[in-house]
Amino acid sequence: MSAALALPTRKDEAFRYADLAALAPLWPVAVQEIRVAAGETGALAITANADAAEAREIVITLDEGASFDLRVLNAGHGYGRIAVTAVLGKGASFHFGAAQLGGGDQTLEIVTEVRHMAPDAVSRQVVRSVLGGHATGTYLGRVHVARGAIGTDGEQSIRAMLLERTATANARPELEIYADDVKCAHGCAVGELDPMGLFYLQSRGLPPGEAKKLMLHAFIAEAFVGAPEAEGLTETALAALEGLL
Amino acid sequence: MLKIDNLQATVADKPILKGLSLQINAGEIHAIMGPNGAGKSTLGYTLGGRPGYEVTGGSVDFDRQDLLALEPYERAAAGLFLGFQYPVEIPGVSNLQFLREALNAQRKVHGEEPLSGAAFIKLAKEQAGLLRFDMDMLKRPVNVGFSGGEKKRAEMVQMGILAPKLAILDETDSGLDIDALRIVGEGINAIMRKPDKAVLLITHYQRLLDYVQPDFVHVLAGGRIVKSGGPELALQLESEGYEAVAA
Numbered sequence: 122m123s124a125a126l127a128l129p130t131r132k133d134e135a136f137r138y139a140d141l142a143a144l145a146p147l148w149p150v151a152v153q154e155i156r157v158a159a160g161e162t163g164a165l166a167i168t169a170n171a172d173a174a175e176a177r178e179i180v181i182t183l184d185e186g187a188s189f190d191l192r193v194l195n196a197g198h199g200y201g202r203i204a205v206t207a208v209l210g211k212g213a214s215f216h217f218g219a220a221q222l223g224g225g226d227q228t229l230e231i232v233t234e235v236r237h238m239a240p241d242a243v244s245r246q247v248v249r250s251v252l253g254g255h256a257t258g259t260y261l262g263r264v265h266v267a268r269g270a271i272g273t274d275g276e277q278s279i280r281a282m283l284l285e286r287t288a289t290a291n292a293r294p295e296l297e298i299y300a301d302d303v304k305c306a307h308g309c310a311v312g313e314l315d316p317m318g319l320f321y322l323q324s325r326g327l328p329p330g331e332a333k334k335l336m337l338h339a340f341i342a343e344a345f346v347g348a349p350e351a352e353g354l355t356e357t358a359l360a361a362l363e364g365l366l
Numbered sequence: 367m368l369k370i371d372n373l374q375a376t377v378a379d380k381p382i383l384k385g386l387s388l389q390i391n392a393g394e395i396h397a398i399m400g401p402n403g404a405g406k407s408t409l410g411y412t413l414g415g416r417p418g419y420e421v422t423g424g425s426v427d428f429d430r431q432d433l434l435a436l437e438p439y440e441r442a443a444a445g446l447f448l449g450f451q452y453p454v455e456i457p458g459v460s461n462l463q464f465l466r467e468a469l470n471a472q473r474k475v476h477g478e479e480p481l482s483g484a485a486f487i488k489l490a491k492e493q494a495g496l497l498r499f500d501m502d503m504l505k506r507p508v509n510v511g512f513s514g515g516e517k518k519r520a521e522m523v524q525m526g527i528l529a530p531k532l533a534i535l536d537e538t539d540s541g542l543d544i545d546a547l548r549i550v551g552e553g554i555n556a557i558m559r560k561p562d563k564a565v566l567l568i569t570h571y572q573r574l575l576d577y578v579q580p581d582f583v584h585v586l587a588g589g590r591i592v593k594s595g596g597p598e599l600a601l602q603l604e605s606e607g608y609e610a611v612a613a
Contacts, residue, residue, distance in 0.1 A: 339458025
């Protein structure tokens with residue numbers, strides 16, 4: 122029991138980039154468990170934008186043919202950690218869209234593990250990070266495909282935008298595949314706003330801050346496309362963005 | 367309206383413009399022609415204020431303002447429009463949203479109220495119609511997935527909406543087929559051929575000038591204007607080549 126309650130160390134891969142000092146008072150983190158019965162549909166949108174440190178752990182189990190849409194805005198003012206484990210049954214579908222926005226010397230992280238346990242399940246992950254100052258934004262995402270989970274279709278699209286070169290983005294999409302005939306893809310990029318795009322927008326009359334905001338808005342919105350709460354999430358994200366620019 | 371005096375500019379420390387002088391008055395259409403590498407695009411970007419295009423000498427007066435002291439967005443608000451040779455794609459940002467924000471940002475500089483959504487859509491429809499540009503395409507992200515010709519027509523729609531005093535159009539004719547060339551040419555005339563406006567066309571070829579007849583033609587070579595004349599100069603260049611004419 123004490124082992125489960127002990128604060129993890131950086132040797133633990135899932136906590137390699139965590140702000141352990143900020144995590145300590147929150148530990149152990151209560152696990153929020155969600156189960157979607159066969160053929161059912163569920164959705165959840167989480168906005169983490171508190172002033173204090175926040176850590177969440179969510180475990181989602183999808184039975185045969187179930188689907189779940191999870192959206193996360195990780196944009197608090199302190200440490201923010203959101204860990205998600207999704208266990209996918211036969212033909213289940215899991216959609217995860219997350220944006221994280223941070224500045225100062227904040228640490229933000231999203232850690233996912235998607236377990237394709239049976240054939241024909243689909244998972245989609247889109248994570249967009251915008252980081253300024255000396256902030257660190259991390260995405261650790263493992264897609265596990267169990268033996269026999271043929272027909273698996275897993276996709277990870279991970280992108281981070283650095284507003285300043287002092288910010289850090291860690292992105293580690295991982296595939297662990299024990300089945301044949303699966304389709305898993307991941308794309309990962311860390312970059313800065315396209316200077317030519319910024320100049321183009323400014324040449325039409327947008328001040329630099331507005332031009333950046335317009336481009337970042339589009340970047341962040343990719344995480345919330347298709348969500349029932351897309352508009353609300355994007356608006357809250359934009360408000361957080363104001364604080365970074 | 368625009369007075370460029372002995373302008374010198376470098377790109378990555380390499381001198382490109384080497385003492386360029388040019389005056390454009392309201393109501394005039396000028397064309398600058400010249401061989402590759404003469405500094406034509408550099409002139410456009412320098413006047414637009416693109417980062418990395420460093421002015422090392424000379425002055426540019428635009429409507430009694432020191433153009434070179436203004437930020438790119440302030441130049442736009444002052445009435446300058448730069449048509450890009452390669453219009454930039456901005457994923458995720460719709461043309462209409464971008465143009466409405468850009469127009470309202472310009473209005474704000476002038477102390478004017480923002481245009482309402484309805485008034486903006488009406489304006490956009492008018493201008494798109496002029497260029498026979500599909501309104502549905504204006505709902506799509508800026509230039510993303512547009513063909514070369516569509517990008518150029520979209521730029522002219524932008525110009526119509528933003529209603530600049532001076533348009534500097536950098537190879538607006540490149541990538542256009544014959545029909546699109548005519549539509550774009552007519553668009554430039556409809557939007558810009560007015561007593562209080564002026565145009566600087568930067569082009570390689572005579573063909574755009576068949577539709578938008580210039581009052582003055584200049585030859586740019588080696589970073590300066592080496593010859594100026596009337597529309598007949600463009601025809602002479604077309605038949606004899608830059609080397610013969612500019613020598």
